[in-house]
Amino acid sequence: MGLLEVHGVTKTFGGITANSDVTLDVSEWEIVGLIGPNGAGKTTLFNCITGVYPIDSGVIRFRGTDISDLKTHERAELGIGRSFQNLGLVRGTTVLQNLITAQHMTVPYGVMAGMVGAPETYAVEREVVGKADQILNFTDLMEYRNEIVDDLPYGVLKNVELATVLATDPQLLMLDEPSSGLSPTESDRLGDILLRLREELGVTILMIEHHVPLVLRVCDFVYVLNFGTLLAQGKPKEIREHPEVIAAYLGGETDAA
Numbered sequence: 001m002g003l004l005e006v007h008g009v010t011k012t013f014g015g016i017t018a019n020s021d022v023t024l025d026v027s028e029w030e031i032v033g034l035i036g037p038n039g040a041g042k043t044t045l046f047n048c049i050t051g052v053y054p055i056d057s058g059v060i061r062f063r064g065t066d067i068s069d070l071k072t073h074e075r076a077e078l079g080i081g082r083s084f085q086n087l088g089l090v091r092g093t094t095v096l097q098n099l100i101t102a103q104h105m106t107v108p109y110g111v112m113a114g115m116v117g118a119p120e121t122y123a124v125e126r127e128v129v130g131k132a133d134q135i136l137n138f139t140d141l142m143e144y145r146n147e148i149v150d151d152l153p154y155g156v157l158k159n160v161e162l163a164t165v166l167a168t169d170p171q172l173l174m175l176d177e178p179s180s181g182l183s184p185t186e187s188d189r190l191g192d193i194l195l196r197l198r199e200e201l202g203v204t205i206l207m208i209e210h211h212v213p214l215v216l217r218v219c220d221f222v223y224v225l226n227f228g229t230l231l232a233q234g235k236p237k238e239i240r241e242h243p244e245v246i247a248a249y250l251g252g253e254t255d256a257a
């Protein structure tokens with residue numbers, strides 16, 4: 001049984017079919033890539049999986065349970081964590097505060113107890129800060145712990161966003177173009193972190209990614225969307241050599257790999 005099963009999903013906006021009968025599986029501990037040209041329907045599929053958009057037809061299962069009708073926060077509580085193409089951080093606060101805010105989705109005391117500082121909240125807060133520090137170490141961000149996020153360079157912010165998603169304890173981590181705007185060195189470092197996430201924390205990853213060398217390095221399996229439908233699927237090396245994928249999307253990019 002896959003961790004995530006997307007079966008025959010169709011999503012239209014007025015006359016535009018953004019996803020047409022899309023089927024894909026993500027098994028536990030896999031790193032799966034979702035690639036395709038601009039407008040192919042990748043972000044729409046992410047929005048359907050996370051519940052931002054209702055689907056027109058098909059079914060989405062998580063650990064075998066149909067989640068197609070669940071709300072976004074209910075899917076998040078089940079363990080689906082997601083990053084955004086544009087950074088989803090709380091401006092004007094520190095990196096640490098962002099990680100604490102993200103964890104409060106799962107902290108077991110009510111908002112009022114947190115606000116008045118009831119005794120049990122102190123122990124919980126210590127735990128929350130401890131977990132934030134572990135994540136900062138894991139993502140090589142400790143040196144930025146107390147920096148205001150607004151002052152940080154983009155490459156660091158992308159990493160902070162990954163850290164905040166990790167702080168929600170996802171079983172399935174959905175990343176939307178995690179390497180966009182990163183330098184080649186930063187992108188390499190991101191690849192290291194993603195592989196360690198899987199190896200050391202057992203996190204499963206589904207990622208939209210344009211940077212072919214990163215996809216080839218970290219992904220076990222790749223799905224290619226084109227005009228809302230699946231054009232191809234396979235291991236990264238098969239995808240790189242797939243004539244239709246090269247024609248529709250990769251073109252000269254395969255040389256870069």
Ligand code: ATP
Binds near residue numbers: 038040041042043045
């Ligand atoms: P990119 O790589 O540029 O982010 P994508 O593969 O993620 O592209 P989508 O953003 O999912 O593609 O867009 C797929 C199609 O659906 C496009 O034609 C887009 O204009 C359309 N679309 C997406 N969201 C909406 C919306 N909320 N309302 C209307 N049309 C939409």
